[in-house]
Amino acid sequence: MNRRELLKYGALGLASSYGLSRLPAFAQSPFPQPRTLEVLRADGVVEAQITARQSNLTLSGKPARLMTYGGFPGPTLRLREGETVRLNFTNNLPEATNLHLHGLHVPPSVDDPLALVQPGESRLYEFTVPKGSAGTYWYHPHVHGRVAPQLYAGLAGLLVVEGPLDALPELKGAEEHLLVLKDWLFSGNRIPAWTHMDWMNGREGNLLTVNAAVRPTLRAQKATLRLRLLNASNARYYRLALENHPLYLIATDGGFLEKPVELPELLLAPGERAEVLVRLSRPGNYRLQALPYDRGAMMMHGGMMGDQGMGMMDHGMMDHGSRGGMGDTGMMGSMMGMGATRLETLLTIVAPASPKPLPLPASLAPVERLEPARATATRRFELGERMMQAEFFINGQMFDPARVDVRAQLGSLEVWELVNKTDMDHPFHLHTYPFQVLSRGGKPAPYRAWKDTVNLRKNEVVRIAVPLRDFSGVTVYHCHIVEHEDRGMMGILQVKG
Ligand SMILES: [Cu+2]
Incomplete structure (x- = not known):
């Protein structure tokens, strides 16, 4: 939503104030689509500009001083498989930041998690969009120690990769919507300073928004919806369910599944994305809800x-x-x-008058079968914490940018055993190299899928297969409760050719 739209909704009183959350006024707030970033596209080359800046917006009818990429969510960068991208990023914030292309398989020298872009400076991100990567990604800052305040303040946008499969009639005929889920906490028009509790838990907020709107109403024109979901929150988990409707999962972080998977509910941890089809077969109003979830905070x-x-x-x-x-x-x-979060309504979907949903696609994309028996290394990553100090560890150590934690060989397949030794959930995120979940708590994964972020419940063990392909270099893995990342739960992976 851009500034003008935010002001318009605010002026019409369609969005409520967060201090008066029981007022029904915002029930009528229309569903806002994030705007698409304008790009120059010629001969397979895309040129685009993204600028980070301080922004005075109106959020839920109240002024809000944020940091954004030009409104919240930032403009959606829409790319196609195989395109060459020249993305210029300019930092007009009063502090250093950078841009992380979350989930994209591009060289770590481009998507450099340790690079800094100083105030007033620019950096060019030049890369090729991998074939077969069609899916829903996002961009956000990655400056160690400042990720939590910068992401929370609104620095996040979607990156959508389109591919040949999007032409499937069952997908092309669906009505597509982008949903950026984010919570906020304000003191007046400001985001307050982080408390010790915030650093321990990861900060949540009382104001829940979808594309910066509070409980908007989506009036569906078609009976089949394709929802691209992003959890852009620092720490809040969304256990999503749509009244009277299953969700048909078609894509996870790294793109399409082999076929749709019917789910009664879908857990989206911070940093995760999912694409679901919704089939509306009866007229009516249906609420997309976040069910109670206890992440141990x-x-x-x-x-x-x-x-x-x-x-x-x-x-x-x-x-x-x-x-x-x-x-x-x-x-x-x-x-x-x-305790758990309480049940929250995120969005109301109004079905069309006599809905006739499309059939589900019988198959989507083949998802490569990785052979863990062929892995050349098996590694263990133990997540730990000193909770009262708000210090977080991987294998007993806090992040040190000067230390290489894992040295690996380019072209090899590795099995990583992720072990959560804490009393809290942690979403584990690996840059550069998409992976597949092999098992959770000893049970094989129910379907094959490419992921870049996987949640670990307390005391849980998750095994993932990590093909270290195409790019050598230095990259990172970390908890995507970004406060934990800022407070040490991150390590460095060096892949050598
Ligand atoms: Cu964590």
Whole structure:
């Protein structure tokens, strides 16, 4: 949504204020589509410009001082398989940042997680969009120590890769929508400073938005919808379910599955994407909901996003609590507890008058079968924490940009065993090299899929197969609760040819 649209919805009173979340006024807010980035396209070469800047927007009817790529969500970069991209990025923020092309299989020298773009400077990201990569990706900052404040402030946008499979009649005939899921917390028009609790848990917010709109209404023109979903939140998990309808999963982080998978609900951890088909067979209004989910975070009693919780935030009690630290058990004991998020409505879908959904595609794209028996290395990555200090570890160490944690051979297949030794969920994200989940808790994965982010529940063990293909260089893996990434849960992978 651009600034003018935000102002328009705000002026019409269609979006509600976050302090008055029980008012029904925003039920009528129309569903906003993120705008598409204008590009120059000629002879298979795409030129585009993305600029990060401070932005005064209106969010949910209130002024909000954010950092964005020109509105929130940032403009969608739409690319096609095989294209050469010359993406110029300019930093007009007062602090260093950079651009991470989350999920794209491009050289780490281009998508360099350690590069900095200083204020006023630009950097050219030149790469080829891999064949077979059609899917839903995103871009966001990746400056160690500042990812949480920068992402939370609105620096995120979608990157959609189109491919030949999108021409399938069952996909082409569907009505496509992009859904960027993000929560926010404000103090006045500002995003407040991070508390110790925020660094421990990852910050959530009481204001839940889809494309920056609160509980918008999507009036479907067609009976089959293709939803491209992104969890752009720092720490909030979305356990998604649509009333009276299953979701047909057609793509995960790295593109298409072999065939649609029917799901009653879909868990989207921070950083993950999914594409689902929705088949509306009866007229009516159906709510897309985030069901309660307990990720092991410490929450305010009564729910972190409740009005009471917000009141405490406004009056600085959260700050007081954090200054007291966890040693101040009286204060913490009265305010904190473990618990799930509560059920939230994200969006209402209005079905057309006499809907006739398309058949499901019988098959999508072949997903290569990786042979773990051929792996040349098996590695173990143990996620750990010193919770009270808000310090996070992989294999007992906090991130050090000067240390190479894993040295691997270009062209090899590896099996990584991810072990979560903490009491909290952590979404594990690997740059550059898409992987497949082999098993979870000893059980084989229910279907083959390319992923770049996989959630680990507490005490869970997930095995993934990682083909280290095409590009040598230095890249990273980390927790995508970005506070944990900023506070140490990241390591360096060096792949040598
Ligand atoms: Cu984490």
